[in-house]
Amino acid sequence: VIDELGRELTRVGIRGRRRDRILAEFADHLACDPDANLGVPRLLAEQFADELATDAARRTALWTFGALVVTAIVLFVAQVSLPTIPDITDGRSLVLAALSALAMVIGSQVAFVSGTLAALRALRRKRVTALPAEEVALLRRRIAVACAAGAVTAAGSALYAFNVWNFVPRWWSVLAVASAGAAVVPLAACAVAFARASSITVSKPGSAGGLSADLGALARPWLIGGSAVLAMLIATSVLEGSLVEGALRAGFEAVAFSACFFAFRRPLALTG
Amino acid sequence: MEQTLKGVLDPLILAVLAEGPLHGYAVIEELKARSGGELDLPEGTVYPALHRLERRGLLRSAWTRAEGRRRRIYRLTAGGRRELASKAQEWRTFARVVEGVLP
Numbered sequence: 001v002i003d004e005l006g007r008e009l010t011r012v013g014i015r016g017r018r019r020d021r022i023l024a025e026f027a028d029h030l031a032c033d034p035d036a037n038l039g040v041p042r043l044l045a046e047q048f049a050d051e052l053a054t055d056a057a058r059r060t061a062l063w064t065f066g067a068l069v070v071t072a073i074v075l076f077v078a079q080v081s082l083p084t085i086p087d088i089t090d091g092r093s094l095v096l097a098a099l100s101a102l103a104m105v106i107g108s109q110v111a112f113v114s115g116t117l118a119a120l121r122a123l124r125r126k127r128v129t130a131l132p133a134e135e136v137a138l139l140r141r142r143i144a145v146a147c148a149a150g151a152v153t154a155a156g157s158a159l160y161a162f163n164v165w166n167f168v169p170r171w172w173s174v175l176a177v178a179s180a181g182a183a184v185v186p187l188a189a190c191a192v193a194f195a196r197a198s199s200i201t202v203s204k205p206g207s208a209g210g211l212s213a214d215l216g217a218l219a220r221p222w223l224i225g226g227s228a229v230l231a232m233l234i235a236t237s238v239l240e241g242s243l244v245e246g247a248l249r250a251g252f253e254a255v256a257f258s259a260c261f262f263a264f265r266r267p268l269a270l271t272g
Numbered sequence: 273m274e275q276t277l278k279g280v281l282d283p284l285i286l287a288v289l290a291e292g293p294l295h296g297y298a299v300i301e302e303l304k305a306r307s308g309g310e311l312d313l314p315e316g317t318v319y320p321a322l323h324r325l326e327r328r329g330l331l332r333s334a335w336t337r338a339e340g341r342r343r344r345i346y347r348l349t350a351g352g353r354r355e356l357a358s359k360a361q362e363w364r365t366f367a368r369v370v371e372g373v374l375p
Contacts, residue, residue, distance in 0.1 A: 024342045025296050025319055031341055032297040039314030047320045055327055129324065 001038055002027055008045035013200040014052065022048065046203040050130035056197030057131070057139040058122040063193060064143050065119035067186035068111055071150050075104075075157050078179040082172055091163035100163055103156025106256050107149045109228075113260075114268055115146035120214045132206025140198055141267050147191045154183040210272020221270055225257040281321050283359035284311070286330060286352050293347035295338075296322060322346055330355050 002023055009019045029036055038044070091097045118139055125131055131139075161168075161176035211219040218224075232253040237246025265271055288294065288302045300318050303311045325331045330352035333344050348356070 021344065022319065022323075025344050026316065028295065028338075028341050028343050029297045029300075029315065029319075031339070036297075036315050038316035044316045044320070047317070048323070051320055051324055 001030065001041060005041040005044060008041045009048070011201070012045050012049035012203070014045065014049055015199075018052075047130070049200050050202050050204045053136050053197065053200040053202045054125075054128065054131045056193075056200065057136050057143070058126065060143055060190060060193045060197050061118035061122035061139055064146050064187075064190045065115045067190045068115040068146060068150050070186045071111075071154060071183040072108070074179045074183040075108075075154060078157060078172075078176045081175065083169060086164045086167040090167040092165070093163065096159060096163040100156045100160035103152050103159065105252075106260065107153035107156055109256070110260055110264070111146050111149035111153055113270075114142045114149060114264070117211075117214050117268060118142035118146055124214065130204050131202070132204045132208065133202035134206065134208035136202045138208040138269050140194070143190070143194050145264065145268060147187050147194065150187045151184055154180040154187075157183075208269055210269050212272060213269075219272075221261060221265075225254070225261065228257060229254045280359075280363070281313070281318070282325060283356060283363070285318065285321055285325060286348060286356040286359070289331065289346055289348045290353065290356055293345050295343045295345050299346065325352070 005026060006019070006023055009015075009022060014022070026038060029038065088094070088097050121135075121139055121142070125135070158177050158180035161173045161180070165173050211221065229250050233246045233250035235246075236249040237243050240246065261270060284303060285299060288299055288306070291302075294302065296319055297315075299322070300315050303318070322331065322333075326333055326346070328351075330349060331346045332349055333346045336343050336345050
């Protein structure tokens with residue numbers, strides 16, 4: 001029984017000290033009662049794996065959300081401390097300017113959506129002992145996308161600083177690059193936790209559920225997208241003092257939202 | 273009966289450990305004794321529950337040695353005592369309601 005349980009634990013991805021502990025406890029149990037009915041090793045290993053993977057996915061989802069908040073604060077402080085905003089044509093190259101802007105605008109929104117949905121799902125399922133394999137996989141995908149998009153945002157901030165290096169105070173360029181580096185640290189920690197948690201295989205059947213499992217009656221992606229576009233239109237029109245500028249940015253937001261929605265609707269379960 | 277017992281396994285384990293620290297085998301024996309032999313789950317299923325309760329901070333555990341073997345001893349935490357009191361109250365209310373309705 002112990003040998004078979006050991007093989008099954010390895011199969012489901014439980015290794016190292018945790019595996020040793022489980023086997024030692026079962027060995028002690030059998031030493032107390034050699035005829036004990038311990039159950040089927042495969043089912044026991046799967047139960048351990050399902051519960052461990054569920055806990056790890058939920059915990060990592062919440063850590064990732066916290067890491068994204070830290071990242072957002074660090075990057076925001078760096079951006080708002082820029083004394084004067086250079087013109088888009090002032091940098092080393094327009095391509096770099098466009099790339100950095102795309103990375104910061106789209107990366108931050110994808111990170112926000114993915115990280116928030118991961119955290120929401122983790123909170124809504126906090127009392128569930130073991131989630132179905134599909135739902136754990138969904139949580140893992142949301143965590144991975146959130147971490148990657150957060151890192152892309154930080155890279156965009158560093159790229160922006162590099163592009164306008166000669167057109168802004170030196171202290172700000174250094175601050176922007178250093179803050180982008182610092183912003184990646186909590187995300188990297190989450191990525192490590194994520195990689196460890198993802199090594200466990202989940203067996204429990206069941207569906208992941210769609211966006212309504214996260215947002216309930218608010219699960220209407222086009223309404224959310226429309227609100228974001230409207231908010232962009234109003235905010236930029238007021239801040240720039242130009243309705244044309246507001247409409248241009250709102251148009252960009254609409255295109256970006258639509259593109260991201262179609263790219264991520266299946267992997268992040270943005271419908272249903 | 274088995275499914276119902278599975279549903280309340282966590283508070284039953286907390287109740288057994290409220291009396292004092294025990295290792296896995298002793299927890300199972302105590303559960304059997306207190307249930308008059310009715311609790312006859314595959315014994316291995318108690319270990320995932322013990323690990324789960326420890327991850328939730330309701331139990332803590334440490335290795336000891338017994339007869340030359342490593343043995344994991346579990347004890348209730350303060351949080352575990354609060355959880356046990358809450359679950360016991362919940363169960364009494366549930367039982368009272370069901371008894372009031374059943375013939």
